[in-house]
Amino acid sequence: MSQSAAQPVGTPTLQVSGRKISLDNRYIPPLFITTILVVGHFAYGILEGYERAALAIVCALVAELILGRIFFGKWLNLANAYISGISVGILIRSPALWPFALCSVLSIMSKYVLRVKGRHLWNPSNFGICVLLFLAPETVAALTIQWGNFIWPLLVIWILGSVIIWRAKRIHVSVTYVLSFLAFAFVRSWITGDPWRSEISPITGPMYQLFVFFMVTDPKTTVKSRKWQCIVVFIVAFAEMLLRLNHVVYAPLYALFIVGPAAMLIEIWLESRRSAKTGVVA
Amino acid sequence: MSGRKVARIVLVLVFIALLAVPLVMKQLASRRERANSALDATAALNRYGFHLDEVARASAINFIHQAPTLDHRLDHIMPQVASMGAAVSVVDFNRDGWADLYVTNSGEGSKNALYKNNADGTFKDVAAEMGVADLNQVGTGVSMGTVWGDYDNDGYEDLFLYKWGKPELFHNDAGQKFSRVSDKAGLPAWVNANTAVWFDYDRDGLLDLFLGGYYAEDVDLWHLKNTKMMPESFEYAKNGGRKYLFRNLGDGSFEEVSQKVGIDTRRWALAATVADLRGTGYQDLFIANDYGISELFFNDGKQFREVGKQTGVGFSPKSGMNASVGDILNDGRYSIYVSNISEEGVLIQGNNLWVPREGTRGDLLKYDNLARAMDVEMGAWSFGAQFGDLNNDGTLDLYLVNGYISADRNMNYWYDFSKIAGGNSTIISDAAHWPAMDGRSLSGYQQKRVWLNDGAGKFVNVAQAVGARDVFDGRAVALVDLWNRGVLDVVVANQKGPLLIYKNNVTPENNWVSFELEGAASNRSAIGAEVRLFWDGRQQVQHVSGGSGFCSQNQRRLHFGVGKNPRIEKVEIRWPSGKIETIKKPVFGQLHQIKESA
Numbered sequence: 001m002s003q004s005a006a007q008p009v010g011t012p013t014l015q016v017s018g019r020k021i022s023l024d025n026r027y028i029p030p031l032f033i034t035t036i037l038v039v040g041h042f043a044y045g046i047l048e049g050y051e052r053a054a055l056a057i058v059c060a061l062v063a064e065l066i067l068g069r070i071f072f073g074k075w076l077n078l079a080n081a082y083i084s085g086i087s088v089g090i091l092i093r094s095p096a097l098w099p100f101a102l103c104s105v106l107s108i109m110s111k112y113v114l115r116v117k118g119r120h121l122w123n124p125s126n127f128g129i130c131v132l133l134f135l136a137p138e139t140v141a142a143l144t145i146q147w148g149n150f151i152w153p154l155l156v157i158w159i160l161g162s163v164i165i166w167r168a169k170r171i172h173v174s175v176t177y178v179l180s181f182l183a184f185a186f187v188r189s190w191i192t193g194d195p196w197r198s199e200i201s202p203i204t205g206p207m208y209q210l211f212v213f214f215m216v217t218d219p220k221t222t223v224k225s226r227k228w229q230c231i232v233v234f235i236v237a238f239a240e241m242l243l244r245l246n247h248v249v250y251a252p253l254y255a256l257f258i259v260g261p262a263a264m265l266i267e268i269w270l271e272s273r274r275s276a277k278t279g280v281v282a
Numbered sequence: 283m284s285g286r287k288v289a290r291i292v293l294v295l296v297f298i299a300l301l302a303v304p305l306v307m308k309q310l311a312s313r314r315e316r317a318n319s320a321l322d323a324t325a326a327l328n329r330y331g332f333h334l335d336e337v338a339r340a341s342a343i344n345f346i347h348q349a350p351t352l353d354h355r356l357d358h359i360m361p362q363v364a365s366m367g368a369a370v371s372v373v374d375f376n377r378d379g380w381a382d383l384y385v386t387n388s389g390e391g392s393k394n395a396l397y398k399n400n401a402d403g404t405f406k407d408v409a410a411e412m413g414v415a416d417l418n419q420v421g422t423g424v425s426m427g428t429v430w431g432d433y434d435n436d437g438y439e440d441l442f443l444y445k446w447g448k449p450e451l452f453h454n455d456a457g458q459k460f461s462r463v464s465d466k467a468g469l470p471a472w473v474n475a476n477t478a479v480w481f482d483y484d485r486d487g488l489l490d491l492f493l494g495g496y497y498a499e500d501v502d503l504w505h506l507k508n509t510k511m512m513p514e515s516f517e518y519a520k521n522g523g524r525k526y527l528f529r530n531l532g533d534g535s536f537e538e539v540s541q542k543v544g545i546d547t548r549r550w551a552l553a554a555t556v557a558d559l560r561g562t563g564y565q566d567l568f569i570a571n572d573y574g575i576s577e578l579f580f581n582d583g584k585q586f587r588e589v590g591k592q593t594g595v596g597f598s599p600k601s602g603m604n605a606s607v608g609d610i611l612n613d614g615r616y617s618i619y620v621s622n623i624s625e626e627g628v629l630i631q632g633n634n635l636w637v638p639r640e641g642t643r644g645d646l647l648k649y650d651n652l653a654r655a656m657d658v659e660m661g662a663w664s665f666g667a668q669f670g671d672l673n674n675d676g677t678l679d680l681y682l683v684n685g686y687i688s689a690d691r692n693m694n695y696w697y698d699f700s701k702i703a704g705g706n707s708t709i710i711s712d713a714a715h716w717p718a719m720d721g722r723s724l725s726g727y728q729q730k731r732v733w734l735n736d737g738a739g740k741f742v743n744v745a746q747a748v749g750a751r752d753v754f755d756g757r758a759v760a761l762v763d764l765w766n767r768g769v770l771d772v773v774v775a776n777q778k779g780p781l782l783i784y785k786n787n788v789t790p791e792n793n794w795v796s797f798e799l800e801g802a803a804s805n806r807s808a809i810g811a812e813v814r815l816f817w818d819g820r821q822q823v824q825h826v827s828g829g830s831g832f833c834s835q836n837q838r839r840l841h842f843g844v845g846k847n848p849r850i851e852k853v854e855i856r857w858p859s860g861k862i863e864t865i866k867k868p869v870f871g872q873l874h875q876i877k878e879s880a
Binding site: 095096098113132195197199204247 | 308630704
């Protein structure tokens with residue numbers, strides 16, 4: 001969750017009281033996620049302290065500025081890095097400060113290091129968070145609890161998130177994932193005998209809201225065709241089910257960590273084969 | 283080689299180096315843990331100044347806690363719901379100068395125990411003959427804990443028993459018998475309580491009583507109306523039990539005044555303690571809540587104000603399970619320790635050590651959580667904790683017990699727990715939606731923490747080294763000088779496990795002094811009295827507590843370690859009545875029994 005789902009698809013304009021207000025689509029997801037963070041924190045204290053989220057954001061921005069300058073020779077737009085940083089700030093849970101800095105920097109660096117044919121493979125914050133969960137489980141956990149007891153914050157986030165993803169032309173990815181998750185939840189319930197409500201319970205939590213709207217929809221780390229985007233996200237949900245049947249707590253994060261890059265590699269390989277046949281450089 | 287290529291190689295190397303950072307941090311942490319490898323008694327004494335020997339059986343104590351069996355609709359998660367009730371409190375019920383122990387049981391029909399100290403290294407359970415054993419009868423609920431306080435100022439400590447069920451008050455008849463006086467006292471018919479504290483909130487010389495509900499009081503866990511009795515949220519639950527403040531009217535009866543004085547909360551209280559945090563003479567009330575934020579009520583004598591957010595202790599929701607206070611920095615101020623849950627790879631809440639912020643005081647008092655900075659943060663699934671100077675070196679150490687459900691060692695319930703804990707209130711609040719535990723453990727078989735205060739702002743865990751090596755599901759811990767040797771022994775009550783007695787052997791090089799107070803104008807138990815000891819240019823404050831930790835109460839006697847060759851300057855006693863007495867150069871190495879001057 002760091003590459004904005006909303007890549008430039010035109011600059012939307014709003015007609016307000018006879019004046020035109022324009023807002024670049026790239027800034028809508030950062031604004032949305034910032035709103036979630038601020039409201040969540042003031043209403044429910046989801047962050048133990050501001051310093052952790054601030055550290056994660058600053059580290060992501062600085063890393064993006066430096067690496068962008070070195071490897072692309074320009075100062076990059078920071079919207080995506082901001083989403084990476086704030087996502088780390090929300091999703092990582094640790095009493096220590098260093099995991100926030102490390103996770104943010106690793107997330108951004110993964111975009112520059114883990115590249116094939118000019119494309120990076122992992123969703124940056126998915127990569128950073130999974131690495132920290134693998135390597136530092138004694139210090140780091142991911143957000144698995146809910147914010148608040150009420151249904152309305154949940155509905156507001158789902159509705160707003162859906163609108164934003166729809167404008168970014170990625171709603172099919174989110175919808176496919178949610179439907180797949182629900183279907184597999186019933187399959188899991190049937191297999192394990194656990195109450196079906198306990199199986200759908202995780203998707204009512206905030207981690208999934210961020211996962212559904214920002215991680216699986218990342219344009220830079222999803223395949224290109226709409227059909228295959230849906231198929232890949234269905235496979236992510238399937239892999240998640242397998243992991244859940246093996247009692248893996250962070251199943252969705254790990255499922256995306258495994259399936260996402262694999263799909264990207266296959267697409268890159270197929271593209272290069274096609275290019276080789278036609279003699280056109282992809 | 284182009285500059286871009288060099289940059290890429292450097293980038294890859296830095297990336298690999300950063301990936302190694304967590305492993306380096308782990309290595310550094312394991313170096314710190316090396317201090318905690320098992321040592322023999324002599325080596326532990328030499329290195330840390332004390333060693334613990336578990337002597338329950340040798341002391342003729344063979345108590346095993348039993349858990350209740352609740353409504354059959356909770357069968358699938360019974361170990362989780364019926365997971366509390368092991369408690370211990372310290373009292374000298376017959377005023378013979380030797381500390382006795384009261385231990386609760388929680389199986390239906392099981393017996394509580396009152397271990398009378400025989401003054402020869404052994405104890406005898408006299409609960410049955412004293413009339414305080416058979417208190418878990420079917421239909422009355424089961425015991426969760428006790429606190430002792432002399433509510434009628436007759437010189438003998440009386441017993442308040444809180445339960446998931448009918449709370450009971452027993453009058454101590456001169457150490458010969460206990461008489462049930464719950465009806466006269468006006469106690470409620472049913473409270474699902476896990477904490478209670480005696481304190482004189484209005485300083486009228488009579489002990490009042492705070493009682494904190496966990497499950498809502500209309501829930502009978504043996505006869506559920508429905509299964510929607512679980513918390514509505516893992517971190518924001520407000521559907522727990524109500525709170526009670528019983529004002530002592532002085533005639534054996536109490537008036538319930540919680541709403542009137544501003545204590546109105548339905549969070550899931552698991553531990554409460556009181557201390558005069560602002561130096562006003564009135565004791566403030568701290569409540570550690572499960573499934574939510576902690577609450578701090580400033581006491582203005584007649585009214586309480588909730589100031590959790592304002593002071594910083596009540597913002598981030600966790601799973602509070604302990605509240606104990608101690609002057610850990612020897613600066614005459616109390617820090618507050620709250621235990622929470624940490625499980626590797628799943629949930630890292632970390633325990634909280636709320637230390638008063640430098641330069642803040644009075645109503646502007648603020649706290650910072652320094653648990654990480656002082657290395658007392660990671661206690662696994664933590665429950666009871668107590669501050670006390672275990673090696674008499676002049677600084678307060680911290681003993682923490684932990685472990686939730688030790689069942690099948692090879693299977694754990696954490697995945698299912700995390701699945702449901704993240705759900706919306708409609709899902710989490712109904713026990714029927716919770717997956718079956720099927721004999722699995724949930725943070726079981728955990729190693730305890732004995733954190734030694736180095737006096738310079740750090741604690742080091744020496745539990746294994748000094749002999750605290752049990753892995754039972756610890757709940758309550760109490761510190762007490764069981765054999766009048768000038769040391770703090772440790773008593774641990776374990777859920778579905780044995781009562782443990784850790785006899786403390788302390789290096790004789792370190793000195794001590796202790797104080798036993800008796801109020802006159804103040805309540806006779808002297809609960810709330812503060813003793814401030816000045817020695818070697820240092821000072822430490824302690825207070826007589828009417829309940830602290832988790833379901834426990836330490837000895838009333840105040841024990842100070844003072845290190846090697848101490849030069850004790852003075853002792854200042856501030857009684858709850860407001861009187862201040864000073865003793866110049868008290869002799870160390872002995873107990874001082876002090877009565878408040880009339």
